[in-house]
Amino acid sequence: MLDGGCHCGAIRYRVDEGAADNHALCHCADCRHCAGAPVVGWMQVPESALELTKGEPAVYTSSENGRRAFCAVCGTGLFYRNAVMLPGIVDIQSATFDDGQATVPAPGAHIQVADRLGWMAGTESLPEFARYPGMD
Numbered sequence: 386m387l388d389g390g391c392h393c394g395a396i397r398y399r400v401d402e403g404a405a406d407n408h409a410l411c412h413c414a415d416c417r418h419c420a421g422a423p424v425v426g427w428m429q430v431p432e433s434a435l436e437l438t439k440g441e442p443a444v445y446t447s448s449e450n451g452r453r454a455f456c457a458v459c460g461t462g463l464f465y466r467n468a469v470m471l472p473g474i475v476d477i478q479s480a481t482f483d484d485g486q487a488t489v490p491a492p493g494a495h496i497q498v499a500d501r502l503g504w505m506a507g508t509e510s511l512p513e514f515a516r517y518p519g520m521d
């Protein structure tokens with residue numbers, strides 16, 4: 386099982402690890418603005434594989450059919466549903482898994498790159514610092 390939740394802990398969820406599939410990094414303008422981030426990781430699972438174990442997320446209607454579930458206390462974005470485009474499927478913001486590196490399958494694609502911020506190109510070659518620069 387993969388466990389995850391929001392920053393404050395009011396919302397907790399659990400996903401059947403075997404259902405974890407189709408992990409992608411989305412660059413669309415809706416995701417960027419809703420998350421306040423240049424890119425958002427999403428993992429698709431069948432609705433039946435997702436179990437809410439604590440709390441009830443608030444839901445924001447972000448487009449005609451898009452519904453974004455988030456924690457009303459801390460604001461963390463958690464789930465995306467679109468009953469018209471993807472019936473029976475829920476997208477989980479993959480950075481909200483507790484153990485984001487060891488057990489979550491790595492993303493397989495960048496999607497919606499037509500909306501990608503221009504300055505995202507080449508970010509893989511930026512200098513890197515283990516912590517904030519000058520604060521080792």
Ligand SMILES: [Zn+2]
Pocket residue numbers: 391392393394395396456457458459460461
């Ligand atoms: Zn929260």
